Amino acid sequence: xxxxxxxxxxxxxxxxxxxxxxxxxxxxxxxxxxxxxxxxxxxxxxxxxxxxxxxxxxxxxxxxxxxxxxxxxxxxxxxxxxxxxxxxxxxxxxxxxxxxxxxxxxxxxxxxxxxxxxxxxxxxxxxxxxxxx
Amino acid sequence: xxxxxxxxxxxxxxxxxxxxxxxxxxxxxxxxxxxxxxxxxxxxxxxxxxxxxxxxxxxxxxxxxxxxxxxxxxxxxxxxxxxxxxxxxxxxxxxxxxxxxxxxxxxxxxxxxxxxxxxxxxxxxxxxxxxxx
Numbered sequence: 001x002x003x004x005x006x007x008x009x010x011x012x013x014x015x016x017x018x019x020x021x022x023x024x025x026x027x028x029x030x031x032x033x034x035x036x037x038x039x040x041x042x043x044x045x046x047x048x049x050x051x052x053x054x055x056x057x058x059x060x061x062x063x064x065x066x067x068x069x070x071x072x073x074x075x076x077x078x079x080x081x082x083x084x085x086x087x088x089x090x091x092x093x094x095x096x097x098x099x100x101x102x103x104x105x106x107x108x109x110x111x112x113x114x115x116x117x118x119x120x121x122x123x124x125x126x127x128x129x130x131x132x133x
Numbered sequence: 134x135x136x137x138x139x140x141x142x143x144x145x146x147x148x149x150x151x152x153x154x155x156x157x158x159x160x161x162x163x164x165x166x167x168x169x170x171x172x173x174x175x176x177x178x179x180x181x182x183x184x185x186x187x188x189x190x191x192x193x194x195x196x197x198x199x200x201x202x203x204x205x206x207x208x209x210x211x212x213x214x215x216x217x218x219x220x221x222x223x224x225x226x227x228x229x230x231x232x233x234x235x236x237x238x239x240x241x242x243x244x245x246x247x248x249x250x251x252x253x254x255x256x257x258x259x260x261x262x263x264x265x266x
Contacts, residue, residue, distance in 0.1 A: 003224045005208035010218035029220040030196045036222050038246050039172045041196045043220075063163045063174045065242055067200065075138035085143035087162040087176075089169050091136045109198055111244050113171050 003035020015045055017131040020122060023050025023100065024131075032114060040114050046071055046098060046106040053124040054097040060113050062090040069106030072099045095123055136168020148178055150264040153255060156183025156233070157264075165247060173247050179204055179231060179239040186257040187230040193246050195223040202239030205232045228256055 008029050015025035023046060030041040046052070046069070054074065070083040074097045075090060082088065090096050100106045112118075126132050141162050148158035156179060163174040179185070179202070187207065203216040207230045208223060215221065223229050233239045245251075259265055 003222065005211075005224060005227045005229070006222045007208075007213060007215060008220040008222075029198070030222045034222060035224065036196065037194060037224075039196065039244060041198065041220060041244065061170060063169065063172065063244070065162070065174065075140075078138075080140060082140060087141040087174060089136065089139045089141075089163045089167060091138060091168065091170075094138045096138070109242070111172060111174065111196070 003037070006030075006034045008034070015043070018044075018052060019133055020126040020130055021050065021052040022127045022130045023047035024052050024098075036114065038114055040112050042110045042112070044108050044110055046100040046108075048100050048103050048105065051099040051127045052097055053122065053127055053130075054095050055120050055122045055124070056093055056095045057118070057120055058093055059117065059119055060115055061092050062088070063111045064088040064090070065109045067107040067109060069100065069104045070102050071106045071108075072101050073097065097124070136170070139167045141167070148176070151177075151185060152266055153259040153263055154183065154185040155260045155262045155264070156180035157185050157231075169247065171247055173245050175243045175245070177241050177243055179233040181233050181236050181238065183233045183239075184260045185231040186255065186260055186263075187228055188253050188255045188257070189226055189228045190251070190253055191226055192250065192252055193248055194225050195221070196244045197221040197223070198242045200240040200242060202233065202237045203235050204239045204241070205234050206230065230257065
C-alpha cells in the first residue's frame with residue numbers, strides 16, 4: 001500500500017551527529033518511516049570547521065543540493081567550492097569528502113536510493129575532533 | 134557504466150514553462166542527461182499568482198523541499214501553506230496542486246524516480262492564463 005502524503009517541517013526531525021565526521025549532523029526528512037518507497041531525502045548540516053572525511057559508497061549514488069553556506073567538496077580527487085543552489089551528482093563508487101572552511105553554517109540536501117543497505121568504504125581516518133561513537 | 138561526478142550550478146540549466154500551469158517553470162538539474170541512474174532532481178519556480186492545477190501521477194511519487202517563498206499546496210484534498218525547509222512526500226496516485234498566493238517567488242525542489250515514463254492524470258482544467266503549448 002502506498003504511503004500517505006506527508007509534510008515534514010524543519011523542526012520535526014532531530015539531526016544526529018555523523019559518525020567519523022567533525023561538526024556534521026544529519027536528519028532523515030523523507031524516509032521509510034513515513035512510507036517513502038524508492039529514495040530517501042536527508043538534510044545535512046556542516047558547522048564551520050566541520051569535515052566529513054573521504055569515503056565512497058560502492059552501491060549507491062547521491063543527488064545533493066546546497067541550501068545555504070559554502071563548502072569545499074572533493075569528487076574523485078577534484079576539489080571545488082559550492083554554494084547555495086549548486087546541485088551535485090556523486091555516482092556510486094566515487095570518492096568524496098566535504099569540508100566547511102568558511103564562517104557560516106552549511107546546509108545541504110542529499111537524496112539516496114532506498115536500497116535497505118548503505119555500504120560505506122572509508123578512505124581516510126576520522127579528522128581530529130570527530131564524533132566516533 | 135556509472136556516470137561521472139558532476140556539479141550543476143543554478144545558471145547552467147534553463148527553466149522551461151510548465152504546460153497547463155500559470156506562472157510555473159521547471160529545470161531538470163540532475164537527470165539522465167548527465168548519467169543519473171535512479172531518480173531525477175528538478176527545480177520548480179512558481180511566480181506570485183502562479184498555479185499548477187490539480188493532477189496525479191498513478192505510477193510515481195514526489196519528494197519535495199521548499200527552498201524559498203511560501204505556497205499553498207493541496208494533498209489529497211487537504212490544503213496547507215508551506216515555506217522554506219518544508220519537506221513534502223506525495224505518494225503515487227495522490228491528487229495535488231500548487232498555488233502561490235503570496236507576493237514573493239517560490240522555489241522548490243522535486244525529486245522523482247527515473248522510470249522513463251511520466252504519466253499524469255489532470256483533474257482540473259488549466260487555470261486562466263496558463264501556458265498551453
